[in-house]
Amino acid sequence: MKKQYRQTNxxxxxxxxxxxxxxxVLTAGLGANLVAPEKASAIDKQDITPDAxxxxxxDGNERFVKAKKRYPNQSIKRLQEVAKGQxxxxxxxxxxxxxxxxxxxxxxxxxxxxVCRVAGNIATLEETGSxxxxxxxxxxxxxxxxxxxxxxxVDATIKGAQVPGQIGSLxxxxxxxxxxxxxxxxxxxxxxCKANILVQIEKLKSSPVxxxxxxxxxxxxxxxxYDLDTGKVSLVS
Numbered sequence: 456m457k458k459q460y461r462q463t464n465x466x467x468x469x470x471x472x473x474x475x476x477x478x479x480v481l482t483a484g485l486g487a488n489l490v491a492p493e494k495a496s497a498i499d500k501q502d503i504t505p506d507a508x509x510x511x512x513x514d515g516n517e518r519f520v521k522a523k524k525r526y527p528n529q530s531i532k533r534l535q536e537v538a539k540g541q542x543x544x545x546x547x548x549x550x551x552x553x554x555x556x557x558x559x560x561x562x563x564x565x566x567x568x569x570v571c572r573v574a575g576n577i578a579t580l581e582e583t584g585s586x587x588x589x590x591x592x593x594x595x596x597x598x599x600x601x602x603x604x605x606x607x608x609v610d611a612t613i614k615g616a617q618v619p620g621q622i623g624s625l626x627x628x629x630x631x632x633x634x635x636x637x638x639x640x641x642x643x644x645x646x647x648c649k650a651n652i653l654v655q656i657e658k659l660k661s662s663p664v665x666x667x668x669x670x671x672x673x674x675x676x677x678x679x680x681y682d683l684d685t686g687k688v689s690l691v692s
Contacts, residue, residue, distance in 0.1 A: 500542070500544035500567070503544050503596055504596065505596045505597050505672070505673070505674055505675040506675070507596075508544045508545050508595075508596035508597040509545075509597045509599070509675065509677060511544065511545070512545055512561050512563075512597070512599060512688075513688065513690075515561040515562035515563055516560055516561050516562070516686070516687070516688040518562045519559065519560050519561065519562045519686055520685060520686045520687050524562045525562060526562070526564065527562065527563065527564045527567070528563065528564025528565050528566060528567055529564040529565060533564060533565050533566065534565055536566070537565050537566035541566050541569075541593060542566065542593060542594055543566060543567055543568050543569040543589065543593055543594075543595050544567060544568075544594075544595065544596055544597075545561075545563075545567070545568055545569070545595055545596065545597045545598075545599060546568070546569040546570070546571070546586050546589040546590065546595040546597070546598045546599070547561075547568055547569070547570045547571070547572075547598075547599050547601055548571050548572075548573075548576055548578060548582060548586060548598060548599070548600045548601065548655065548659070549570065549571070549572045549576050549600075549601040550572065550573070550574060550575060550576045550601070550602065550603055550606060550608070551572045551573055551574045552574075552603060552606070552607070554603075554683055555601065555603050555681050555683075557570045557572075557601070558570075560681065560686060560688065561688075569585075569586075569589035569593060569595050571585050571586060571589075573625075574607075574608040574625050575606065575608035575609060575612075575625050575626075575628065575629045575651065576600055576601060576602050576651070576652065576655060577625060577628040577629060577651075577655055578600075578628075578655040578658040578659050579628065583658065583659060583662055583665075586598055586659065586665070587662060587664040587665060590664070590665060590668055590673075590674050591664055591668065595674070596673065596674060596675070597674065597675050597676070597677065598659060598665070598674065598675075598676045598677075599676075599677055599678070599679055600652050600655050600656050600659070600676070600677070600678045600679070601652075601678075601679050601680075601681055601688070602648045602649065602651060602652040602678070602679075602680050602681070602691075603648065603680065603681035603682075603683060604645065604648070604680070604681065604682050604683040604684070605644065605683060606644075606648050606651075608625055608626065608629060609629055609632070609633065609644065609647050609648050609651055610644055611626060612626045612629040612630055612633050612647070613633055613643065613644065613647055629647075629651050631651075631654045632647055632648075632650040632651030632652070632653070632654040632655075633647045633650070633651070635650040635653070635654065636649070636650035636651075645680075648680065649678075649680055649691045652678035652679070652680065652691055652692070653678055653691065653692060655678075656676055656677070656678050656692060659676050660676060677690060677692050678690070678691045678692040679691060
């Protein structure tokens with residue numbers, strides 16, 4: 456009985472040792488996977504140029520479309536870093552549509568993007584002021600006006616929908632783009648969505664603050680269209 460007890464005890468000790476080794480290997484492997492995304496996104500975005508900032512956005516979207524996301528800047532370390540201050544490299548004026556979350560579709564993380572979202576991605580006074588702050592004070596190098604496929608706000612504007620409350624103010628801001636798209640070949644809704652993007656870009660460029668930054672080559676404003684079916688972002692300006 457004594458001999459049998461010793462064999463059982465030794466066997467248990469060996470199992471514990473093996474378990475410890477296995478746990479160490481597993482932890483190391485998981486740690487490597489968690490660290491890799493941060494290393495993959497190592498880029499000095501504070502000194503990035505407007506063209507490089509735009510490329511960073513488009514490269515991130517390509518990773519998203521190809522299911523090769525790096526999930527950069529999403530660690531606890533990054534959370535603590537940006538808690539002290541923010542330096543987003545890009546700003547997004549996007550639609551409030553729940554299917555177009557900027558950080559996800561551009562594969563970015565905490566502190567990377569300065570995002571303004573409103574139905575129809577329109578440049579209201581408040582949105583423009585926010586983007587002026589993002590560029591002038593925080594140092595964002597590119598403003599991307601992001602419209603999307605089958606935008607409900609644009610569709611309602613085309614149809615002349617009668618809407619309650621303040622929804623009508625959104626449709627009024629979209630009307631110029633809808634008018635510009637009339638008579639164009641192709642899908643009327645897609646044409647109107649893209650024309651609306653261009654109208655909002657011109658509104659932003661009329662801002663003396665943003666125009667000054669563009670003149671100094673510290674900022675660029677571009678438009679893009681998001682395909683809901685594929686996740687692909689395509690430039691329209």
